[in-house]
Amino acid sequence: MNTFLSCNLVQLGRLLFILAILVAGQAEAQQLKRKATLGLRTAILPDSLARVHQLKSGIVVTRVSPHSTAEVLGIKEGDIILSVNKQAVRTPEDVASVNQLLTPGQTITSQLLRDGKKKNIKGKVVAKPLETAEKADVVYDQAPFRNGQLRTITYTPKTAGKHPAILFIPGFPCQSIDDYGTSPYNQLIKGWSDLGYVVMLVEKPGLGDNVNTPSCFDIDLSTEIEAFEQGLLKLKQLPQVNPDNVFIFGHSMGGIVAPILSQKHSLKGVMVYGSPYRPWFEFATEMFRFQAPATGKDYVAHEETMRQMHHVMYRFFVLGQHPDTIAAADPAYKKILQEEFQHTGGDMFWSRDYRYWQEIDELNLTKAWAETDEQVLSIWGEYDFEIVNAEDHKRIVEVVNHYHPGHATFLTMPKTNHSLILVPGMAEGVVQMNRRDLNYNKANFNKNLITETDAWMKRVMKK
Missing domain, CATH: 2.30.42.10 (PDZ domain)
Incomplete structure (x- = not known):
């Protein structure tokens, strides 16, 4: 009786194992369906x-x-x-x-x-249009993420053979990769593709065509990094990609994600544009002090605001307090949270979950860059309203070269703002930013960014 039971349990175990493989295979093979969006x-x-x-x-x-x-x-x-x-x-x-x-x-x-x-x-409701490119095949695929799937969009040159590749990591907004349109992001991506690079975009969790992923507005930074890591693993496995020539380009907050990935994965090079180096508490203080007068606010009045903001940011970043706790401590703090951080109660802070920002401050970016032994291109736009001076980007180069001599290069993009757009000056750039003129942005994308990054990548691949 015991022998009979034992044999049947073994058979049952084998059947369950086979069934699990079949189910997993079906889940992997199932293609993400195209969804709709308000746009x-x-x-x-x-x-x-x-x-x-x-x-x-x-x-x-x-x-x-x-x-x-x-x-x-x-x-x-x-x-x-x-x-x-x-x-x-x-x-x-x-x-x-x-x-x-x-x-x-x-x-x-x-x-x-x-x-x-x-x-x-x-x-x-209208279905989302599919992206097309004149010189590339645009493939809609997916990457596994926990119990769900992330949409990937990959631009592959139509020429045969294995190509160098770039994982594109955007800034912090919860914006779908379907929304790039004719933006500077889109022009940069297509520019690289036209020059023979495979370029992959990865949808952040909770957006676009993704299935069974947490909302972008609810996740912390580590979850977002994990999503881009899955995209990187997918990119390296593509048959059209030369795995020895894979680069990352991180824009804005994407430049914080980039060195975290380069700590764990072998890459050919890392490019960052408009990205902070210092802890966020330290960096944001300088950014706020610079920005308000540049938009016309009185210096003395803004200094009073800064005195209150120091208390708010210290409580938030250093003490790790919840925004609601800070708001309840003082009406002045509540006003700062509403006006400067778009916090109206709950977990939202600066249009993301508050833990996203606290984790950014906790990152040791000095250590991350010190442990990046790949070639690094640190790019700063002369009229960047977010990264208000070149020091953060120069410090990235300084740290990398200290631990890996000759590996990092600093590059200034003249007359270029945070959004990769050519503007006449910092003040004019602020005016243009507030106008949200998409036609201007399209017409004034700084195409030299394509040329400069291409030249740098070609030099790196020859080493």
């Missing part, structure tokens, strides 16, 4: 507008993507979206949640405020 970039409704229009909810439209559902519905930049499908919207993450539920052909309704008047609109 909106949004911002928190300022208290001033809420008071003027007596609104308890709403979100401001800052951009409408071409050929999107929002464009078909007639939504315009500057509109205040009050509800979608009868559900009130108050934050960008509310819009992201709506996007996850949309399917092509579905009926959608929305109420918005335009020129002080409420307007009800109704239409059909």
Whole structure:
């Protein structure tokens, strides 16, 4: 009896093992379906507008993507979206949640405020268009992530053979890789592809076509780094990629992710643009002190704000307090949190989960760069309104070369802002940034960034 039971248990175990393999294989083979999206970039409704229009909810439209559902519905930049499908919207993450539920052909309704008047609109959800490129094949694929799948978009030159490759890591916003359009990001990516590089984009968790991934607005930094790491592993395995010539390009906060990945994975080189080197508490203090007067705020009045901001940032970054705890400690702190960090209660801070920012401050970037033995290109834009001087990028080069002599190079992009756009000066760049003129941004992308990075990568690959 015991022998019979034992044999059957062994057989059952084998069957379960085979079944597990089959199920896993089916999950891996299942292709992500193309989803729909509103095609909106949004911002928190300022208290001033809420008071003027007596609104308890709403979100401001800052951009409408071409050929999107929002464009078909007639939504315009500057509109205040009050509800979608009868559900009130108050934050960008509310819009992201709506996007996850949309399917092509579905009926959608929305109420918005335009020129002080409420307007009800109704239409059909439009499928997201597929990206195309003249000199490259654009492949929509996926990378495994925990119990889900991340969308990847890979640009591969049409010429045969194995190619050098670049993993593109963008800044901190929870923006889908489907939304790049004709932006500087898109122009940079296609520029590299035209020159013979394979370029991969990885969707952040909770966005786009992804399945079973946590919301981008709820994750911390380590989760986001893990997602890009999965993309890097996928990129290295592609048959069209030369695994010995894989680079990372990190823009803004992507330049913080880059050295963390280079600590763990062998790469040919690392490029960063507009990325801080110092702990975030230290860096952000200087950034805030510089930015407000550049936008026209009185120096003395801003100094009073800075005195309060020091207390807020010390509590947040050094003591690790929750934003709600800080807001409850002093009305002045609450005002700072609302006006400077878009915190209106809960876990959201600067349009991300508060833990995302606290983890950034906890990173030891000096150690990360010291342990990066790859070639490094540290790029600073002369009129970068975020990285207000070249010192952070120069320090990256200094640290890398101290531990790995001759490995790092500093590069200045003249007359270029944080968004890779040519501007006449810092003040003019601020004005242009506030205009959100997509046509200007498209026409004034600094194409020299393509030329300079290509020349550097070719030199590195010859070593």
